[in-house]
Amino acid sequence: MKVKMKIALLFLMGLSHLVLAQKNDEAKIEALIKKMTLEEKVGQMAQITLDVVGKGDDVYSSYDPVELDMDALKKALIDYKIGSILNTANNKALTNEHWYEIISGIQKVAMKQTRLKIPVLYGVDEIHGATYTVGATMFPQQIAQGASRNRELVRKGAEITAYETRAGSIPWTFSPVLDLGLDPRFSRMWESFGEDPYLCTQLGVEMINGYEGDNNTVGDPEHIASCLKHFLGYHATISGKDRTPAYIPEDALREYHLPAFKAAIEAGAHTIMINSGIINGVPVHANYDLLTKLLKEELGFKGLVVTDWADIENLQRRDRIAETNKDAVMLAINAGIDMSMIPYQYEPFCNDLVALVKEGKVSMERIDDAVRRVLRVKFALNLFEKPTTHYKDYPKFGSDEFGKAAYDMAAESITLLKNDDNVLPLDKSAKVLVAGPNANSMRTLNGAWTYSWQGDRVPEFASEYNTILEALQNKMGEKNVTFVPGVSYKDGGKYYEDELDQMEEAVKSAADADVIILCLGESTYTEKPGDLNDLYISENQTELAKKLAETGKPIVLVLNEGRPRIISRFEQQMNAIVQSYLPGNHGGDALVDILLGEVNPSGKLPYTYPRYPNATISYIHKPSEEQKKAEGVYNYEADYNPQFKFGHGLSYTTFEYSNLKTDKATYKKGEDIKVSVTVKNTGKVEGKEVVHLFSSDLVASSVTPDVKRLRRFEKINLKPGESKTVDFTLSPEKDLSYFGRDGKKLLEAGAFELMVNDDKVEIDLSE
Template sequence: MEASLEAKLDRRVRDLLAQMTLDEKIGQMTQAERLAFNDQNPVTDIRDYGLGSLLSGGGSTPAGNTPEAWRKMVDEFQKQALSSRLGIPLVYGVDAVHGHNNVYGATVFPHNIGLGATRNPNLARLIGRATAEEVSATGAQWTFSPCLCVAQDERWGRTYESFGEEPEIASSLASIIDGYQGNPGRPGTVLATAKHFVGDGGTKFGTSTNPNYLLDQGDTQVSEEELRERHLPPFKAAIKRGVSTVMVSYSSWNGTKMHGQKYLLTDVLKKELGFKGFIISDWHAIEQIPGDYAYQVRTGINAGLDMIMVPFEYKKFIATLKAEVLAGNVPQSRIDDAVSRILREKFRFGLFEHPYSSDRYADEFGGKAHRAVARKAVQESLVLLKNEGGVLPLDAHRTRVLVAGTNADDLGNQTGGWTITWQGKSGKNTVGTTILEGIRQTVDTRSTVDYVKTPTAEQSAGYDVGIVVVGETPYAEGVGDRKDFPLKAEDQTAVDNVCGATKCVVIVVSGRPLIVTDRVNKMNALVAAWLPGTEGQGVADVLFGHRNFKGKLPITWPKAAAQLPSHKDDAGYDPLFPYGFGLKY
């Protein structure tokens, strides 16, 4: 940013900060969930408490869940913020982590693990831009993306949110931030969030503070040298790209919750790395800091948190922080620093000039141009792991195809978690094309495509080729933590019967490598399709040779769960397919 623009921003921030009371400052540091407003908490609280931000958590949508309904909702909230004494606009945040995935009909892109397979920074930038336009079409101005975690253990339920097991991939694909933020303040740009700072991909199995989880929200037990070498580089890349916000991880570093790590949040992130934006906490995360609520609040704020995501207890947080400031437990200078950072980004992104929503990108929402980008992303994300006898590419002419498997015709499984709802859901959850539909649209009229989810051996006979699409059902965060991840029993049966009767191609639709070692010799071809999103046509494009395979494994594919965690530099490294592996035609 030019020095003159920086100076102008600083001046505007100083001028506004000088007019603010302590109550107004603390209000700016508070983020509430839209569902917090009800009969007990009227929407006028946004005005009366001067709230700085609202969010929609996963699945938190207005009635109808259309772009129009979103714009109306956000504008109503914004009207309250602008009616406060100083008229400071709020910034509305959403978990648009693979497209604007909460909204029905949005373009849903491959999850990050698939983008990591593409190794294509320009494609990531295009995805960021398309997502920003769709977010803008709903009136929101902030996405909690990208996740820059460097996943070290496939048993982690957030593996698919990672671009891969090596920091170079996430550092490169931080280019998605350029797409989100563009030229800040111009139409179709939104604030981006680098998350989760720092080391959430490296937690040790069995250390989670959540009794229902195995890895998520656990403890990253590594030296500072390893933390800096493996987990910090993507955040450096994000800061160089001017990322507006950083979200802190639920996880701990060597026993101390990241939300209370002053050294990392203030000394490293803000001072050493020069981060100028603001730090946002995760959902209810300060409450995981040991101690009573007052201790949790002052510890988090003093550590360097600038805005606190307190979904439903915003009044309690505001009262507590004010009491801590008045008691001298939180310095006024810390409050002023936090609010200055928040205001700076609001000025930078033009929220004061253009606080209300626009329908400028309404026609692009879920439109052909964005879906074309998503289809290209699917094509480039596919990784060919085996192609015995050159069974691929398939012939689209005068061919008899049997399609089987639980994930062949299930859009919800294909899009995965963080789609319409937090955990995602199997079935027809939004607008898109399944892999089966893509296959049917690719073959010519003289061909036959039959679909039997779990065919018998007899049903599998007599075809030119069988395509078995297997994999996971949706999950998100620690709900997806697993000790092992074999194929489902019905998918095992489908592979056995189809591959025993005809030439077969097995496609794995999942958020991580699945254990297929006991059946890989039965398969003529094996393809990792990750979680491709709404554009299943992209899979068919490559299977039938309209595009070649480009993807390379962004993460090690193990032979057995007993090998985990497994990395390319480990002694005795012996995976089924190594990191970086990927065939072509």
């Protein structure tokens, strides 16, 4: 008891110290704002790319490796008082030493040669590790982390990413992505945790806590500021294409898209990035209702609101709601934008915003609010006291310990979707034919945002790690593993460009194999380059799968993809299917350990895997999507009929669920609902199981309820024969309410169903 009291006392003392420090920072911020000229304030609201201040032929690209152009840097920081810099599409990974040189050079100008000596805030898309740093630990991408359902590993990965990002002297990451991965057509689905709001909320908060530390102590040199993105509804486009319009009614916006952001703001995240698209006809960067009334006033967000790439400029040149750039700047800043990712031609933004204030079209109050938010982040990061961190202070960078954490995440995320006749695990002595364009590629294991924007530079930096082929050869011996690609990606081509490569040779080689490991999927992509018009996996890969199936040899299909590409044209001919997602540098080793049974798979799908291109319905849908076939009247094949359902994932052992119950049958509003279920490992090997608890509102008065919704999940480990009772607690106000057509939350009395696995229990909620 004394130990607990001492720990609690220390926590309270630390919290009091933090509150006092924040108050002191606020006083310093107000004093600094009073000293600033209008031009200095506007400069703090501008963010430019590294190319602009790097030596190169023009502002749009810098030489490789990047080197600072001191004249350009001084113009930006001294003449225009620019407050923030970020990486660009042209930049590739640098060593920690090189990063220290670059960041130190920038901060020396900012801290010694500018009038007020305000440090620069440098930001990078470190979305699955310190992605722009040579030798950093690359974790599985977020979609795979969603499949792991492991909160602890998600937080640990973010902690390591923060540590290694700071080793490169960078304090700010544009992560996590809290958008719902609802649409498999969308090019950035893999950057999300999946399609479920609760899943995204839970793992998003863990990632923020990992980046920012307990109590959001981002001034600690092992933590960084996080950036929630992309507020709001970015993935919910009508076309499935990046940066295209969405139509989201108020109830859907609040029911599905807002919860993860709300929880992340409550968790103390310091910055937020805005949706590049359009919602209900209004570009989000010009939407006062979303950025000020909802985000800043209703949700109480006190941090920094930053645009995405060139999105203020896009209000004029793409969205056509502003006649001039000046009008676009006025719309965005008045809507609630605090910092503009310009990214190249920063002079028009700065000059136009200064003029707008002088003309009275943007108030000084709005400018001061934006600058206050920028400075708040810089003070929280302790940049005024320590603008750089030194790589020598980070001895664990790229360590085996960190690599093991990345391996563990990959091993727990990889999902076994099918295993007919227990083809898996493989016998180590089996003769294996390995085929497919993803079999011998580190690029496809990692995905984009790895060493460079589109992931095209991965081969330069990841040669020390094992591809799927190399990992198989290491474990099974090169004599037992034959590789004939059959299909390969074109060098330097877009993700959908593949070509035949020894197709007939691959088919002939199958004669000598006991089993075929067929590695299909996608090459790397993100944003607009990842838009596609056909959700089916490519024709060449489909042909390869069909021809290999004709050989009669058992086939293990390994999917290595950022979104579920449709495989229904040949799925039935595959004996086993393993979804590896984008598992990172250690993914090849983790995958092979699963194929050989050294690791028991435990991943669960974080999305619905569609069977057809025109049937991309999420598991969150209305009952009308599940209308049963009327006798002899209609063919209802187009109803909800996925290839694999959300939450699906097999194991090498079996689990039995029993005794699902609640502590009573009827509850009053305000009473907690206690739910328990027993899970037993009825197989012969140890395994991990994810227990999902769903709810279903049987009758709602305002809008049709969803068929079911995920409310809780817990990942447990069970030895053969072991049982465990898993307990959940639900809050009616939080878990059984819904948003009506007016956007207001409703909690109605009535019957609800709670579901775990195939078991159900009904409860009643009274007034």
